Amino acid sequence: MGEDKDRNGQTGTAPGGWDVSISSSVGEGTGSGAAASDSTPAAAEEPAVASAPEKVRYPQWLILLAIVGVCIISDVVSSILFLKIHPDTGFADGFSLFLYYTVKLTVSIAFAWWICRRHGNLPAKPLSFSLRKTNPTLILWGLVLVIITSMVIEPLLEIFPNEYLEKMYSSVGRGGWAMLTTIVMAPLLEEILFRGILQQNLTGGFGKLKGILMASAVFGLIHMIPQQAINAFFIGIILGYLYVRSGSLVTPIIIHALNNAIAFLVLILSRGDVKFTREMFTNETFYWIIYGVCCMVFILAGWNLLRELKKLDRAGTDELPVGTAEPL
Numbered sequence: 001m002g003e004d005k006d007r008n009g010q011t012g013t014a015p016g017g018w019d020v021s022i023s024s025s026v027g028e029g030t031g032s033g034a035a036a037s038d039s040t041p042a043a044a045e046e047p048a049v050a051s052a053p054e055k056v057r058y059p060q061w062l063i064l065l066a067i068v069g070v071c072i073i074s075d076v077v078s079s080i081l082f083l084k085i086h087p088d089t090g091f092a093d094g095f096s097l098f099l100y101y102t103v104k105l106t107v108s109i110a111f112a113w114w115i116c117r118r119h120g121n122l123p124a125k126p127l128s129f130s131l132r133k134t135n136p137t138l139i140l141w142g143l144v145l146v147i148i149t150s151m152v153i154e155p156l157l158e159i160f161p162n163e164y165l166e167k168m169y170s171s172v173g174r175g176g177w178a179m180l181t182t183i184v185m186a187p188l189l190e191e192i193l194f195r196g197i198l199q200q201n202l203t204g205g206f207g208k209l210k211g212i213l214m215a216s217a218v219f220g221l222i223h224m225i226p227q228q229a230i231n232a233f234f235i236g237i238i239l240g241y242l243y244v245r246s247g248s249l250v251t252p253i254i255i256h257a258l259n260n261a262i263a264f265l266v267l268i269l270s271r272g273d274v275k276f277t278r279e280m281f282t283n284e285t286f287y288w289i290i291y292g293v294c295c296m297v298f299i300l301a302g303w304n305l306l307r308e309l310k311k312l313d314r315a316g317t318d319e320l321p322v323g324t325a326e327p328l
Contacts (some may be wrong), residue, residue, distance in 0.1 A: 002136060004244075010278075030245040033067065050084060056118075056119055057119055057120065058115070058119040058120065060120075060201075060205050060206070062200075063116065063119065063120050063166050063201065064198075064214070064218060067108070067110075067111065067112045067115070067198065067218070067220065068116055068218060068222070070107070070111045070112075071108045071109055071222050072222075073103070074103070074104040074105075074107040074108050075104050075191055076106075077103075077104075078100045078103045078104035079100055079104075079225050081100075081103075082096045082097075082099040082100040082103065083096055083097065083100040084096045084116065092176045093177075094175040094176065094177025094181075095175060095177050096240070097178055097181055098177045098178075098180060098181045098185065099162050101181050101185055101186065101189075102181075102185055102189070105189035105190065105193060106186070106189065108193055109189065109192055109193045109197065112193055112197045112198060113197055114199040115195055116198070116200075119204075120201040120204070120205075121200075121201050121203075121204025121205045122197065122200055122201045122204065123200065125202070126197060126200040126201075126243075126294055127192065127196045127197075127249060128247060128248045128249060129248060129249055130247070130248040130250065131248070131250060133247045133248040133250070133251075133318055134248055134249075134250045134251055134254075135246060135251070138245060138246060139251055139254055139255060142238060142239075142242045142251065142297050143255050143258050143259070143300075145238055145297075145301055146235055146238055146255060146259050146293045147237065147240060147259075147262075148298055149234050149298060150231060150234075150235070150259075151290075151291065151294050152229065152235055152278050152291070152294050152295055152298045153230060153276050154277055154278065156230060156256075157226075157227045157230060157231065157276070158228040158276060160227055162227075164225045164226070165225055165227050165228070168225055168228070174268060178264075178282045179264060181240045181259050182261075182263075182264050183257050183260050183261045183264060184257065186256070186260060187252075187254075187256035187260060187281070188253055188257075190255045190256065191239070191249050191252050191256055192249065193241055193294075194215055194216075194218065194219045194236065194247060194275060195215065195239060195252055197217045198218060198242075199211055199212060199215035199240050199243065202214050202215050203243060203244075206314040207312075208244055208309045208312045209309040209310060209313055211240075211305065212236075212237055212241060212244070212309065213237065214241035215240055216232075216233050216236030216237045216240055217236075218233075219232050219233065219236040220232040220233030220236060228234050235259070237305070238255075238305075238324065239252040239256060240252075241305050241308075242255065243310065244312070245308075
């Protein structure tokens with residue numbers, strides 16, 4: 001037994017002796033393995049890897065202010081370059097309206113993407129257009145809730161004068177380009193900007209509930225005309241919630257497009273006259289019954305919306321849930 005131990009000690013083949021053998025072969029002619037390691041530091045050092053520069057984050061209020069400023073500037077510049085209103089009809093040329101709207105929103109999207117990705121909380125892949133996450137039932141309920149909300153807030157909109165709203169209606173054309181701008185480009189570009197980029201950035205810093213409310217406030221502010229601004233704020237909350245629920249921009253884009261299509265159709269049928277829902281009812285008692293029912297649905301849906309968003313914030317999840325939940 002003593003002989004076996006002595007043989008193993010001489011040859012260095014005992015269990016655990018591989019390190020000694022390898023060290024000796026590396027430091028051949030330099031003595032022991034420890035000496036070889038000390039005499040060749042360059043062989044043991046790994047090349048230094050340059051670390052990526054740390055992301056500089058700006059305050060959220062500064063990012064919001066910058067995006068709003070760029071939206072206003074791009075609106076003014078685009079209107080000067082492209083928007084031409086004919087004095088005879090009061091309508092904007094359809095193609096010029098299309099260019100004006102597309103350019104101003106594209107510039108705003110590019111800037112918002114850059115500043116939120118570089119200095120904000122925007123995730124690596126914020127925009128999802130997954131059809132797999134699109135829930136037809138959620139779209140139907142979302143559209144119904146948008147219509148109900150528009151009806152509920154009408155008494156508030158009647159406080160403001162219709163002068164600016166009538167001018168806005170009179171500046172919109174009736175042709176194919178105007179329809180393409182209102183029903184296709186506006187929902188697509190606005191949802192990318194306000195839900196896909198701005199809301200995602202804000203929810204990353206403030207949580208789902210505050211992020212949706214703040215993005216909706218900016219969404220309303222950009223519309224400027226009081227009636228449009230108030231309506232856009234409430235509708236923006238619904239669209240923002242549906243984006244969180246579905247996890248895809250397809251859902252708010254479709255609802256936004258359907259809402260604009262209804263408004264465009266009403267505008268054509270009314271020949272540009274501003275009419276509220278109450279004026280379309282011949283029986284005022286029946287109108288107030290319908291209005292009361294809409295108020296009840298609005299309150300219940302709003303309570304459920306707030307409850308679910310608070311639940312998501314308490315859970316602290318950053319993942320958008322797939323649209324398989326129950327409707328509003």
